[in-house]
Amino acid sequence: MSLLTVLILSAVGSLVGWRLSALAGPLGRLLPVAIPATLFFGLLAHWADITNGGVVTEALDWVPSLGVVLALRLDGFSYLFGLLITGIGTLVTLYAGAYFADAPAKTRARFILLILIFMTAMLGTVLSDNLIVMFVFWEATSLTSFMLIGFEARKVEARRAALQSLLITAGGGLALFGAILLIGLDLGTFSLSAVAGSADRIAESPYLVAIVVLLLLGAFTKSAQFPFHFWLPQAMAAPTPASAYLHSATMVKLGIYLLGRFDAAFAQVPAFGVTLVIFGSLTMSIAALNALRATGYKAILAQSTVASLGILVMLIGLDGEVAAVATAGFILAHALYKAALFFCAGTAIHATHIAELRKLGGLVRFLPFTAAAAVLASFSMAGLPPFIGFISKEYLFEAQLESGWNVVPVIIAVLVNGIMVSVAGVVSLRPFFLGRDKISHVHHGETPGLLFGPLLLGVTGIIMGLVPGLITRHLVGPAATALYGAPIDTSFSLWHGITPMLFLSMAAIGLGAVLAWKWDALHDGIRASGWSQRLDADRLYYRVVEAILSLARAATRWLQNGDQRHYSVLVMLTLLATCAWVLWHTGQFAMAPLDPVLPVPTLLLAAGLVGALVATRVRSLVAALIGVGIVGYGSALLFVLNGAPDLALTQFAVETLVLVVIMAVLLRLPTTTEPTRKPGERKLDAVIALSFSVVVFIGLVAMLAIPFDPRISAFYGATSYTEAQGHNVVNVIIVDYRALDTLGEIAVVAFATMGAWALLRRRRVDRKG
Numbered sequence: 001m002s003l004l005t006v007l008i009l010s011a012v013g014s015l016v017g018w019r020l021s022a023l024a025g026p027l028g029r030l031l032p033v034a035i036p037a038t039l040f041f042g043l044l045a046h047w048a049d050i051t052n053g054g055v056v057t058e059a060l061d062w063v064p065s066l067g068v069v070l071a072l073r074l075d076g077f078s079y080l081f082g083l084l085i086t087g088i089g090t091l092v093t094l095y096a097g098a099y100f101a102d103a104p105a106k107t108r109a110r111f112i113l114l115i116l117i118f119m120t121a122m123l124g125t126v127l128s129d130n131l132i133v134m135f136v137f138w139e140a141t142s143l144t145s146f147m148l149i150g151f152e153a154r155k156v157e158a159r160r161a162a163l164q165s166l167l168i169t170a171g172g173g174l175a176l177f178g179a180i181l182l183i184g185l186d187l188g189t190f191s192l193s194a195v196a197g198s199a200d201r202i203a204e205s206p207y208l209v210a211i212v213v214l215l216l217l218g219a220f221t222k223s224a225q226f227p228f229h230f231w232l233p234q235a236m237a238a239p240t241p242a243s244a245y246l247h248s249a250t251m252v253k254l255g256i257y258l259l260g261r262f263d264a265a266f267a268q269v270p271a272f273g274v275t276l277v278i279f280g281s282l283t284m285s286i287a288a289l290n291a292l293r294a295t296g297y298k299a300i301l302a303q304s305t306v307a308s309l310g311i312l313v314m315l316i317g318l319d320g321e322v323a324a325v326a327t328a329g330f331i332l333a334h335a336l337y338k339a340a341l342f343f344c345a346g347t348a349i350h351a352t353h354i355a356e357l358r359k360l361g362g363l364v365r366f367l368p369f370t371a372a373a374a375v376l377a378s379f380s381m382a383g384l385p386p387f388i389g390f391i392s393k394e395y396l397f398e399a400q401l402e403s404g405w406n407v408v409p410v411i412i413a414v415l416v417n418g419i420m421v422s423v424a425g426v427v428s429l430r431p432f433f434l435g436r437d438k439i440s441h442v443h444h445g446e447t448p449g450l451l452f453g454p455l456l457l458g459v460t461g462i463i464m465g466l467v468p469g470l471i472t473r474h475l476v477g478p479a480a481t482a483l484y485g486a487p488i489d490t491s492f493s494l495w496h497g498i499t500p501m502l503f504l505s506m507a508a509i510g511l512g513a514v515l516a517w518k519w520d521a522l523h524d525g526i527r528a529s530g531w532s533q534r535l536d537a538d539r540l541y542y543r544v545v546e547a548i549l550s551l552a553r554a555a556t557r558w559l560q561n562g563d564q565r566h567y568s569v570l571v572m573l574t575l576l577a578t579c580a581w582v583l584w585h586t587g588q589f590a591m592a593p594l595d596p597v598l599p600v601p602t603l604l605l606a607a608g609l610v611g612a613l614v615a616t617r618v619r620s621l622v623a624a625l626i627g628v629g630i631v632g633y634g635s636a637l638l639f640v641l642n643g644a645p646d647l648a649l650t651q652f653a654v655e656t657l658v659l660v661v662i663m664a665v666l667l668r669l670p671t672t673t674e675p676t677r678k679p680g681e682r683k684l685d686a687v688i689a690l691s692f693s694v695v696v697f698i699g700l701v702a703m704l705a706i707p708f709d710p711r712i713s714a715f716y717g718a719t720s721y722t723e724a725q726g727h728n729v730v731n732v733i734i735v736d737y738r739a740l741d742t743l744g745e746i747a748v749v750a751f752a753t754m755g756a757w758a759l760l761r762r763r764r765v766d767r768k769g
Contacts, residue, residue, distance in 0.1 A: 001042030003058050003072040003127055006082075010039055010120040018113035021097070022105050029097030029449060032112050036093055036119060040086035043079065050079045050478045053487065057129065066132075067184075073129035073193060076478025080328060081126040081257060083475070084335045088245065089119045091453035095343055096241040098449025099350060111151060115245065118144040126257060131180045131190040138176065138222075141251045142169040148242040149235045158237040164541065168231045169251075172221025176258075179214035182207040196264045196485070203268035212272060215262060216279075223255025223309045226283040230537035233290070233302040240346025243298060244339045252305065253331065256312045260327065263316055264485045276317025281412050284310030286537075288419040292515075293526040297345045297357045297431065301338070304381075304423045307416055308334050311396065314413075318403040321480070321488045326395035328479035332471065333380060333392040333461070340377035340457035341427060344370050347450050348431050351442040357426070361435020366442045369451050371432035376458030378428035380465075382421040382512060383505055386494055388464040388471075390505065393417060397501040414508050421512020426519055468493055565677065572688050579695045583702065601641060608634040619674075621666055629659050646730055657749060661756045 001009075013035035020031040046056055056074040074082070092115060100108040121144055124137030143166075150162030184190045186205045187198055195202070202208065219225070224232035232252060236243055246252055259276065266272035287306035294300045308330070315327045347370045348363055349355050364371040380389035396417075400410045464471050477490035515522060559570065611630030618624050636651035677685070716729050716737070726732035734742050 001045055003074055006039055006042050007124055010123055014113060014116035014120055017116045018109050021112040022109040024105060033090055033094045036086050036089040040090055043082045043086060046074060047474055050076055051474050068132045069130050070133055071129040072127045075482040077482035078126045080475055080479040085119060085122045088339050092241050092245045094449055095453045098447045099241055114144055114148050125254060129192045131192055135177055135180055139173050142173055145251050149238040151239055161234040161237040165231050165235050168221050168228055172218045175214040176218025179211050182211050199265055199267045202265055219255035219258045223252055224306050225279050225313055226286060229283050229287060229306050230541060232306050233299055236298040236302050244342035259316045260483050273317040277314050280310045280314030281409055284416045285412055288416045291419060291423050292522055296355050300423055300427060301341055301345060304420055315399055318399050320402050321484055322402050323399040324480040324484040325490055326399040327483060328476045329392040329395050333388045336457045336461045337377040337380040337389060340373055340454040343454040344374040351444045352439055353443055357430060360431035361438035363439060364432045367446050369446055373454035373458045374428040374432060378424035380461040381424040386465040387461050391468060391494055393505055394501040397504040401500060414504055417508035418511030421509055422515035425516035465494055576692050576695060583698060604634045604637050625662055661753055665756050
């Protein structure tokens, strides 16, 4: 199956799945599962090419004029992501059908539609080899995740969490778009593979700092890295199937995917790797601490996801082949056990309607197979042999030990992994095997749709651990090779002998066992401490949002206060400052030779000056309108004197129409008005008007001193007949070269006339009534 076919089928399948899921009975729950399953096997068909180190590419012109090509590329890294997206997407779709079994068919159909659109956006992102195309799909994931998180829109917390995720991820998306534009401007290409091979040019780019900062903002916001780590736990307001998908294989790993793709491009930028290691270490440390103080079942798992994302960011920042293998292996292992654990958490919450972990207990009596799946997944999360989680954790420690970093990241990793071990024990043992008296009955029992996904993922984790050669050649090896940029001899095996990594794993497991044993005391102590509350980034987020809203309200009061004269003052001051700045920086001014004073134009200008003074000084609106008319008619006469009778006729017609319309409007207004401006405001108006006149006079003098450039006039004169078949150059300019401008002017006058006519008609109706 071609890559373009995969995307088209995924997009069309979203609509098909939406309609199928609206069917009543088992068909509505099972038929949509065929869509992601088909895509999974369609991507799996490329295993031979990927295993042999090949790359599958396709391209289709999208916007050729802008150099945007729908270029698709499947290598080992995107192959791993594609299989996880479609494979776990299949299980999520199956689980969702059972999870929403008691919900209205429209609700289930709406969720299936969103989850399949989300899958399409994810596939488009990881398969795109064009940065612009990738960004389109990238933003689509933010939008669909917003709708998934806020799926239960009647809940305040769901709406709040959805808006928070959208603001953060969409803001990061804008930063990423800035980085993409700078890369395209500097390299002249938007090809992701070409950019990855241009490390030397990027290192010498004048935009290097801006590119790195903007790209990191985009990746960090998407993958919930410090200081944007707080939005992901709040996203637990989404239904459990969406949480399982978000936290295991999809959107939150997009930032990891982006950093992995650009790791080769920034290979000659030492600060890039250092930044990733620092922020990854900070993120996983803070998230591990938050996991200890979390109370909700899904919230604890969400904090552990943030910690895992921090580990992945740190791994990408490390050098060497082992770091690439560890990254690919950890992405795979984390997707398997985290999706399974979220499935189990959702089943437990769905059965009891209780989300707090402390209130759950003894569920093994009611949900025995779910408990078994939770144990299998938690063993892999804890890094116990023979699960794949154990292998990935050993590679994590090996990558740190072989890097050029000191012992600090290793200590942080051991501590964080110890907390992850305790989390794995708590989320599997407490709700299912401890506290038998807490739950006496359940609202929903186990069904095949709820069990198939977590059991399959749990068993897959142990099979991959026992037979790691299956995934070394077909998944981890090709993905690590694509990340590293060169062939890697991957030995993803269960036993490496007595090594320092084994002792570090044992230390993390031992620490985790102690923390799980003392969980309640540690949890209560952290929550009671004031410093943990002060470090709550979610509170800081809302403070920042409120500060922005306060600034917006203040700006509205000052800029949009309803006073038209206030608006005019701001516009004129801005225009005046801009013109003055331009004149000041244009250089020297010279006076043009003075022409003889002509009596008729002088009289017309004097009449216009009188009209302007009348319009500004009198209180009678009729007299002020007459003064304005004098200025307009005087301008028309000046056009006549300068050889533009057609322009003068236009000016006469428009001026007459405006006078008639405004005079008609004045029939409904008092003929005289009281002063509405204070003396100080009137003085300010006079100063602005005088300053503006001085600036305009200086500008005109400077323009007249410049030798006339006849190229534009010559162009219009030469082309007015050949291009527009018009002998009158002015008419051709108005109706052909500036047709849209002229149409806009006519529309403005027409709309004003219709408005005046409506007012006058209303007045006649009122009089009749």
